[in-house]
Amino acid sequence: MIVVFGAGIAITHILRLFIKWRGWVMQSIEHVIPKLVIAMIITSLLFSLSVLALNYLFNLGVDSSKKLSFLARLSASTVDNGLFILPWVLIYYFYHFIEKSRRQQLDTFQLEALIKELELKTIKAHINPHFIFNSLNSIRALIDENPVRARTAITELSNILRSSMQVDKAETVTFEKELNIVKDYLALENMRFEDRLQVQYEIDEDTLDQQVPPMMLQTLVENAIKHGISKHIRGGMIKIISDFKNHYHELAVQNTGSLNGGLNAEGFGLSSTQNRLGLLYGDKASFEIKQVTPSTVEARVLIPVQMN
Amino acid sequence: MRAIIIDDERLARAELRKLLQDFPEIEVVDEAANAEEGIEKIEAQNPDLIFLDIQMPGKTGFDMLSSLEKSPNVIFTTAYDEYALKAFEVNALDYLLKPVEPKRLADAIQKLHFSETREPMTNGEHINRSMLTENDQVFVKDGERCWFVKLNDIRLFESVGNYAKVFFATNKPLILKSLNALEERLDEKMFFRANRKHIVNLRMIDKIEPYFNGGLLLELKGGEKIEVSRRQTVKFKEMMSL
Numbered sequence: 001m002i003v004v005f006g007a008g009i010a011i012t013h014i015l016r017l018f019i020k021w022r023g024w025v026m027q028s029i030e031h032v033i034p035k036l037v038i039a040m041i042i043t044s045l046l047f048s049l050s051v052l053a054l055n056y057l058f059n060l061g062v063d064s065s066k067k068l069s070f071l072a073r074l075s076a077s078t079v080d081n082g083l084f085i086l087p088w089v090l091i092y093y094f095y096h097f098i099e100k101s102r103r104q105q106l107d108t109f110q111l112e113a114l115i116k117e118l119e120l121k122t123i124k125a126h127i128n129p130h131f132i133f134n135s136l137n138s139i140r141a142l143i144d145e146n147p148v149r150a151r152t153a154i155t156e157l158s159n160i161l162r163s164s165m166q167v168d169k170a171e172t173v174t175f176e177k178e179l180n181i182v183k184d185y186l187a188l189e190n191m192r193f194e195d196r197l198q199v200q201y202e203i204d205e206d207t208l209d210q211q212v213p214p215m216m217l218q219t220l221v222e223n224a225i226k227h228g229i230s231k232h233i234r235g236g237m238i239k240i241i242s243d244f245k246n247h248y249h250e251l252a253v254q255n256t257g258s259l260n261g262g263l264n265a266e267g268f269g270l271s272s273t274q275n276r277l278g279l280l281y282g283d284k285a286s287f288e289i290k291q292v293t294p295s296t297v298e299a300r301v302l303i304p305v306q307m308n
Numbered sequence: 309m310r311a312i313i314i315d316d317e318r319l320a321r322a323e324l325r326k327l328l329q330d331f332p333e334i335e336v337v338d339e340a341a342n343a344e345e346g347i348e349k350i351e352a353q354n355p356d357l358i359f360l361d362i363q364m365p366g367k368t369g370f371d372m373l374s375s376l377e378k379s380p381n382v383i384f385t386t387a388y389d390e391y392a393l394k395a396f397e398v399n400a401l402d403y404l405l406k407p408v409e410p411k412r413l414a415d416a417i418q419k420l421h422f423s424e425t426r427e428p429m430t431n432g433e434h435i436n437r438s439m440l441t442e443n444d445q446v447f448v449k450d451g452e453r454c455w456f457v458k459l460n461d462i463r464l465f466e467s468v469g470n471y472a473k474v475f476f477a478t479n480k481p482l483i484l485k486s487l488n489a490l491e492e493r494l495d496e497k498m499f500f501r502a503n504r505k506h507i508v509n510l511r512m513i514d515k516i517e518p519y520f521n522g523g524l525l526l527e528l529k530g531g532e533k534i535e536v537s538r539r540q541t542v543k544f545k546e547m548m549s550l
Contacts, residue, residue, distance in 0.1 A: 130363070133387035134317070137406040141323035192317050230316075233342050233365045 003058075004051055010079075011047045012088055015039060019092075028061075036089065038284035042080070044085055048077035127164045128222060132157070135188050142191070153191055156184035164215060171280060175242065175249075179203065182221050182240065189225055196235025204243040211306055212251065213276050220253040220299045223270065228255025228297065229239040259291050270299070277301065309420070312338045312353060314346040314369070315361040315385065320406060324359055324385065331417055350376065354402055357381045357420065359404075362392045369539065370454060373447035374483070376462035377493065378440055379456060382447075383416050394452060401456065440493050448474055451480030459498070463512040463528045465490055467505045475530060500544065502535040510547075 018039065024032050052074060135157055142150035144292045186199050221238065229235050236256030242248055270289065277285040281304060289299040312333050313321045315336055321339050328334050336355055342348040342364050350358065358380050362369040366521035370392075373379055386392055394480075396403045402416050445456045457476050464475040467487040473480050491501055502508050508526060515527040524536040526543065 129388040133406055134320070137317040137323060137387065137408075138317065140407050141319040141326070144318075144326070145322065192319065230363070231365050233344070235365075299378060 003054055005052065007050050008047060008084070010042055011050070012085060015043045015085075015089070020147055028176045028291045032134070033054065037184055040082060040085055040089060044078045044082035045074075047081045051077060051081075062095065066168075073178055079094050080247050093296065095124045104250040111178060122145060127160065127257050129225075131188075131222070133299075134162075134192055138188075138192050147249045149191065153188060159184045160188070160218075168216060173214045174208065175212045175217075177243070178209040178212050178217050179208070179240075181215070182217050185218060186238065189229075193229060193235055197229050198235075198237045200237065202243075204239045207244065207249055210249045210303070212249075212303065213280060216276060216301070217251055217253070219273060220251075220301070224255035224297075224299065228257040232257065244305065245302065247305050250300065250302055252300040254293055254298045256298050258295065259289070259297055273301070277303070309334050309356045310337045310353065311357040311359065311360045312340060312349055313337065313342045313490055314343075314349075314364075315359070316341050316364045317361075319505040320361070320385075323406075324408065327410060327413055331414075333416065343372035343423070345374065348373050350380065353382050357383065359383050359385055360453045362386045362389055369449075370449050374449050374546075375449065378444040379447040379459055381420055381454070383420075387400050401454070410541070439495060441495065442498055443515075446474075446483070448481050450479075452481075453481070455479065455481075459494075459509075460511075461508070461511050464532055464534065465499075475528075475532065500540075500547070502534050502544075506534050508534055 019036075022035075024035065048259040052070075082253070136152070139150050139153045142153060163177075186197075190197050190199065216252055217240070219242070224238050228238065237254075239252075239254040241250070241254070270287075274287050277287055284304045286302045287300070289297065290300045311328070313324050313336060315321045315324070318341070321341075322426055325336055325339075328336055334357070334507050337355060338349045340349045346358070347358070349508055359379060360369040360372070360382055363386070364372075368377075369384065373382065373463060384392070384396065384401060385406055385408065386403060387406045389390070393403075402419060403458055404416060406414055407519060408433065412522060442460045443458060448457055450457050455476075457474065461476045462474055464473075465487060466473040466475070466480075468482060470486060471482040472485050472487055472490060477499045487501075487505070487507060491499075494507065498510060499507050500510050508528060510531045513526050514529045517525045517527070519525040521538055522541060523538050524541050527533065
């Protein structure tokens with residue numbers, strides 16, 4: 001009896017492994033049912049065979065059953081055992097079905113939350129509201145003081161706002177386009193900080209055609225202003241570098257100041273840069289921020305060069 | 309009313325100055341571009357009112373206020389600053405968002421007039437300008453929260469190392485001032501040094517009980533119990549019998 005029981009467990013276990021191996025749990029019910037019926041008949045048949053074999057081996061056969069032919073005994077036993085295996089399989093499937101739908105629901109929720117979070121963060125990270133309102137305030141003051149400058153400032157601010165709204169539309173833009181936004185941005189910051197902000201550009205013209213993630217350089221420059229200029233009474237210098245280094249397009253933003261080990265506190269701007277590069281280029285691009293001279297911090301991105 | 313504008317951006321100062329032209333009662337006597345300069349000019353000019361930007365290089369506007377002995381009336385100006393705005397909403401400090409709406413500016417100034425007439429400043433008797441009077445306010449910042457506290461409303465100063473704990477209403481934040489420095493600046497008719505660790509506001513005393521060793525035990529309106537040392541008890545009795 002125990003042997004029969006053990007054989008039952010072994011054979012249904014084999015059935016389970018078989019179902020798993022063929023991935024039937026993941027398939028739609030209409031597809032699985034006919035396969036499953038055949039599998040169950042085979043399993044039941046195998047089980048009956050082994051039970052009969054065991055009976056024969058241990059000579060447990062009851063006299064009355066001896067009158068029946070081997071085939072009749074086998075088919076009767078198969079139907080009998082099939083009735084046992086059927087609920088077993090049903091329970092197994094029911095459990096998996098519930099489990100699967102629960103997991104799917106959970107995954108969808110998590111995914112939705114993640115997307116929302118990322119969207120919110122990108123919007124926030126790209127344009128700082130503090131910058132927008134301060135610029136508007138400066139522009140209002142300039143309307144009387146220097147109307148011509150006020151007019152260009154409005155154009156510059158419009159360009160930045162427009163490109164920050166389009167940032168999700170394209171994966172990459174030409175570096176030329178990105179540089180123009182950065183120039184507008186720095187022109188506005190110059191209007192606010194006046195002689196506290198000096199800007200230098202060191203641009204290799206051949207890099208202008210390279211593709212870069214939109215608003216990435218802008219984020220780095222904004223970060224440099226925030227930590228390098230706005231915190232210092234006398235202000236400082238910002239330098240933008242773009243050139244080719246081996247097979248990479250190098251983009252660097254230098255600013256006066258020191259890191260002071262406060263990298264973690266620098267927030268979303270830098271980690272989003274890292275994430276975006278990872279998503280676009282895998283491990284082929286790199287990003288680092290470090291102290292290059294005692295009074296200069298540099299944020300540097302290396303992107304693989306694209307040949308057109 | 310004499311005012312100073314403190315903001316690190318020249319254009320922002322110019323813009324505010326221009327807006328203030330519509331308010332002849334406000335006279336802008338000076339400007340400062342950062343907290344250090346602000347402190348200097350406040351001490352030199354002793355203005356009635358300052359317009360103060362929060363985010364400035366070096367020290368923030370809040371830090372600047374905390375380091376002042378006493379604070380003039382303050383209207384904060386800020387472009388956008390979630391943390392600062394939170395502090396404002398909690399404690400009803402007056403603030404203007406840049407670019408400043410003229411109507412909001414008018415309201416803020418109106419509010420100042422109102423508090424001015426209700427509690428006339430005793431600026432006439434300037435015998436000792438460094439002495440704090442009961443209507444003077446100090447700016448107190450404790451983490452994210454900050455308050456302007458009238459000396460009138462303070463029950464107790466308690467010494468905690470280099471800091472002093474200030475008891476008022478249900479709050480007791482720390483300020484970076486020693487008890488001895490405070491004692492020098494406080495009016496002794498109003499604030500009494502009860503012992504090494506405590507200065508109490510005499511008007512906030514609820515009960516006086518004799519204590520062992522010939523001392524006294526004061527119970528303040530907030531329920532704090534403060535022991536008066538034997539030496540100070542003599543002085544206290546003298547003052548009270550007057």
